[in-house]
Amino acid sequence: MKVTAAESFVLEVPVGGAIADSMQSVERLEFVGLRVDTDAGVAGCGYTVTVGAGGKVLQAVLDSLYIDELIGEDPRNVRQIWSKLYHGKAHWIGRAGATTMAQAAVDIALWDILAKAAGEPLWRLLGGAHAGKMPIYNTHAGWLNYSVEQLRREAGMLIDQGYRTLKMKVGLDDLSEDLRRVAAVRSEIGDGIDLMVDANQKWDLRKAQEAARRLADFDVKWIEEPLHPDDVRAHAKLREQSTSPIALGEHVYSTHMFRDFIERNGVDVVQVDVCRIGGVTPWLQVASLAESFGLPVCPHAGDLMQVHQHLVKAIPNNWLLEVIPLWEAGPFEHQIQLKDGYCLSPEVPGASTDFTKEAFARFRVS
CATH class of the missing domain: 3.20.20.120 (Enolase-like C-terminal domain)
Incomplete structure (x- = not known):
């Protein structure tokens, strides 16, 4: 199995009413992630979440540092890919914060692929x-x-x-x-x-x-x-x-x-x-x-x-x-x-990370 393509996205989703803690007040969430396609016909979705700011920064990390490195990789080697990305282009500017959150989206998408290919829920x-x-x-x-x-x-x-x-x-x-x-x-x-x-x-x-x-x-x-x-x-x-x-x-x-x-x-x-x-x-x-x-x-x-x-x-x-x-x-x-x-225990194969078509049509901003 090989990764053939990957595309990033940002969704801005309202939370339905302002919520606040001691750090901030939140009215919308940004889901920043990517869809990863393979030559086996299995696609995975991974994402990370911000509280309404910084989503374009995370998308830039995905587009400029990670996506090209995925093409041609076998997603079954997920731990090797994680190490490659962590010690690669992002290592000198990150290791925490935006680079780590963006890498989470990649890693989740690959585990989603593995679970779907096995026909099992991730757990x-x-x-x-x-x-x-x-x-x-x-x-x-x-x-x-x-x-x-x-x-x-x-x-x-x-x-x-x-x-x-x-x-x-x-x-x-x-x-x-x-x-x-x-x-x-x-x-x-x-x-x-x-x-x-x-x-x-x-x-x-x-x-x-x-x-x-x-x-x-x-x-x-x-x-x-x-x-x-x-x-x-x-x-x-x-x-x-x-x-x-x-x-x-x-x-x-x-x-x-x-x-x-x-x-x-x-x-x-x-x-x-x-x-x-x-x-x-x-x-x-x-x-x-x-x-x-x-x-x-x-x-x-x-x-x-x-x-x-x-x-x-x-x-x-x-x-x-x-x-x-x-x-x-x-x-x-x-x-x-x-x-x-x-x-309740999820039973659908994968990591439960796929978004609805309606959500993409309504909330996608990038």
Whole structure:
């Protein structure tokens, strides 16, 4: 099997209503990716996601650094191709950020081809360590632009839908206001529902230490991204003092950086994101590393769950799958299926990454 052609694309998809965390307010997402064709008649689709800016930069990386290098390659040699691209033209200007996110789109497309050629969903091709329903947690009810009343209402609705684990955003300038909002949600959901909080890198070490101490009153199951994502030392120091577990990985772009966080005891819950780490190939490496240290993997939903619904089922150290259901019917041909607080197992061959023709016609901008 040989790659015969590849074409990049950018889709701009509205999320249906503004959502906000401590970093930004988001009204649309950019899906940046490529379709890869082979001489066997099997085509793969891969993508990465930005929050409404930078998509053309990622497309330029695909067009100028990666696509020509794919032509003539056998997609079955996916790990060799990953290494070739990583150590090739992009190595001197990247190794993280835009180049890694663009490489993720390539790698996902190749794994999509392999699963389709095998006639299996990706999770089964990768070994199927977890064949049953996957427990999920919902972030969509906890945005910072929601009022306290809306937080209560949304949390109650999710519990009625079968969710037993929720996450909400923190990171306001006034920590007391964060705590008031957390208290309101905890009061609404009771003690039987797990609750996590996500600061999106807002705090310095001093404020994170104070927040961790005061959040202990609400039995949060983890504090996510409390600090700058490159500061291994500060995370390790915070973890020494916090009674709540520390979760991170959304903005960690290399296996080496995950190694440092894990070895220096800076993380309890590994949230490796397939779109940020460079694709399925390094994602599996990070998951294996976490397993060797006895740490669970709960991936960040940077792919809008389409690929991660496969990956969490392929590893033994999964815990929860994050979901952010932004649409009634999303842009994918085979949208993730959620029911009663679980993700149902996808059975269609591939990585669930193909977009509908309607989505391309309506949202493609490049």
